[in-house]
Amino acid sequence: MDIVALKLTIIKKYVITFFKWVMVAGITGLIGGLVGSAFHISVEYATNLRMKNDWIIFILPLGGIAIIYLYKLFKLGNNMGTNLVIDSIRTDGKVPFVMSPLIFISTVITHLFGGSAGREGAALQLGGSIGSQVGKVLRLDEKDMHLITLCGMSGVFSALFGTPLTATFFSMEVISVGIIYYSSFIPCIVSSIVAYEVSLFFGLEPVRFNINIIPSFSIENMIRVAALGALCALVSILFCETLHKTNKLLIKLIKNNYIRIFCGGLAIVAFTFLVGCRDYNGAGMDIITNAMNGHAKPEAFILKIIFTVITISVGYKGGEIVPTFFIGATFGCVVGNLIGLDPGFGAAIGVVALFCGVVNTLITSVILSIELFGSGAVILFAIACGVSYMLSGYYSLYSSQKIVYSKLKAEFINRSAM
Structure with missing residues (x-):
């Protein structure tokens, strides 16, 4: 009883x-x-x-x-x-x-x-x-x-x-x-x-993208997707390192918060007129959509990194994830086309692979690919995410993130992200 x-x-x-x-x-x-x-x-x-x-x-x-x-x-x-x-x-x-x-x-x-x-x-x-x-x-x-x-x-x-x-x-x-x-x-x-x-x-549309061409599941395409995932890992390290080091450098050089953010704002204005367009101001969702349709400028990803790093480092508010989508989409569109992938599909791979690299969330990234692009190519997305996750090291957009277990073996390391 x-x-x-x-x-x-x-x-x-x-x-x-x-x-x-x-x-x-x-x-x-x-x-x-x-x-x-x-x-x-x-x-x-x-x-x-x-x-x-x-x-x-x-x-x-x-x-x-x-x-x-x-x-x-x-x-x-x-x-x-x-x-x-x-x-x-x-x-x-x-x-x-x-x-x-x-x-x-x-x-x-x-x-x-x-x-x-x-x-x-x-x-x-x-x-x-x-x-x-x-x-x-x-x-x-x-x-x-x-x-x-x-x-x-x-x-x-x-x-x-x-x-x-x-x-x-x-x-x-x-x-x-x-x-x-x-x-x-x-x-x-x-x-x-x-x-x-x-x-x-309230009538808000969820973020969704259409992939015009889904490549077949083959050894060649798996290799291409893995290669793009590896390159996205390198871009994720570049983005995170540039963001954190620029922030520390600017704080050291310009100690007054008001002067620092004012100068940063002037720099964004100057760069905007220097590049001759408004593509890199704001979130840039229209540029992401263009990349999904196979159209992106080769320099777009690096310019977005520059604009975002300045904006966030000097004290403006928002977030880094949508810029990450922008960077990944434009980079994936251009590089995907070079390695034999459809540029629109390369853009989609770039979005989720770079997202995975900068926030170290593997399962989330695979699920993101399904919610944004559907499940038709989920295995290829998973391969790209897995490669990006493993090769992006312990870098992260969020310095408070803890790397509890190693990415390379079953080992407890409990270290802060870089």
């Missing part, structure tokens, strides 16, 4: 925990979906306004000063961002509430005036802050605070990109490379799905 009672107690515990997280994650996803949708609409409005008014880029340096002032006003360090959210998962799970409005407004300013940045950095910071605040209101304990922060990250990421499964696994996988927190799967996927449905309710 005691054994039966014990089993019933255990079953009751599992059931209660399950329904608790469905409810809590549902609430988090609802809030994340609303905030994420509002953020998506705001960024799109800012982008359209910029594209209709070329002169607005001249205000970028002043927009940078406004960003620094806002962060100083609310006593939040300008360098606090996605790394803070990642660190919070390993500590107390608490993310400052003020981070949400600051990253929301600052990212819109960056996109409005032509900085080269994405949206996912804001998504992770918005989501982490939302999750943390929900956890505080519900008085969750420290371990549950970790899960609710992941829920928030998944929800806003899903609302912005329309990729609920990718959002789920990204939050689970990005914190510690080599470990996936399976206990967070139900909370994260519930939050992702709810947020995704909210974004659809």
Whole structure:
């Protein structure tokens, strides 16, 4: 009888925990979906306004000063961002509430005036802050605070990109490379799905691309895809190293945050007129789409790296993932064509392989390929991601990311990303 009672107690515990997280994650996803949708609409409005008014880029340096002032006003360090959210998962799970409005407004300013940045950095910071605040209101304990922060990250990421499964696994996988927190799967996927449905309710289109030509599954194509994956690993190292070293160098050379971001804004304006087009301002989703259709300039990927590195290093806000898509798509389009792949398919491989290299999330990257491009060539995408993951070393866009297990053998190393 005691054994039966014990089993019933255990079953009751599992059931209660399950329904608790469905409810809590549902609430988090609802809030994340609303905030994420509002953020998506705001960024799109800012982008359209910029594209209709070329002169607005001249205000970028002043927009940078406004960003620094806002962060100083609310006593939040300008360098606090996605790394803070990642660190919070390993500590107390608490993310400052003020981070949400600051990253929301600052990212819109960056996109409005032509900085080269994405949206996912804001998504992770918005989501982490939302999750943390929900956890505080519900008085969750420290371990549950970790899960609710992941829920928030998944929800806003899903609302912005329309990729609920990718959002789920990204939050689970990005914190510690080599470990996936399976206990967070139900909370994260519930939050992702709810947020995704909210974004659809507001008429937001999920990010999707069509591949015109899917190559056959052959030894030759596997070798070509593996080669492109290896080259994307090298580009990922270049991007991460350039970003981190430029940031450290500029902080050392120009200690005043206001002067640094103002000079960075002037540099973006100057480079924009030097290249003679606006392709490298903002996120550049139209350029990504062109690459998927087989059209990309050979120099586009390196110019996007330059624009993004300057923008992020001097203190403008946004994220590096959409620029990564841009870099990967344009690089893959050009190089894929050179090695015998259809350029549009090469662009698709470049997107997921470079994403995998800069964030070290192998499973997420394979799932991303399915949600963005369909499952028709998933094995080829998986090969490219696997090669990029292994050869990209321990470099990462997020210095707070932990490499728990080696990429080369079953060895516990627990080191910080480079």
